[in-house]
Amino acid sequence: MPTTWTAKEEKQYQHIKDSELDRGRSEDKAEEIAARTVNKQRRQAGKTPNKSTQGTGNPHTRLEDRTVEELHNLAAEHNIKGRSKMKKAELIKALRDKR
Structure with a gap:
């Protein structure tokens, strides 16, 4: 968890992480999913710069x-x-x- 998150975002992160652990995800995967979710919402809310991807997408995607x-x-x-x-x-x- 970055230290720049608000208390509400930290609570949301923990809730998502716990939920993913309950679903049987590993600790690392649960942390990744939770952090990505909170960071995505922060970007959408304009709290962080919306850095566009330089990627070409998943090669297995149509x-x-x-x-x-x-x-x-x-x-x-x-x-x-x-x-x-x-x-x-x-x-x-x-x-x-x-x-």
Whole structure:
């Protein structure tokens, strides 16, 4: 738990962690899930900077299920020209054509 969390956020973290432990998760996994949940809510509330991902998404996820940003990053890895102006469907088609 970061020291910058409020008492309410620490209580929420502990509640989520306990809930995950009750479901049979390991201590490490329960802590990770709880921290990610609280941090996500802090980002959505504007309490922390919303750092966008530089990733390309889970490689086992269908292209349609990835975000436009993830598709842009993937297109950049494949050196697809004109990607910055492409819509999601166009990015998916270009990526499939490239493979």
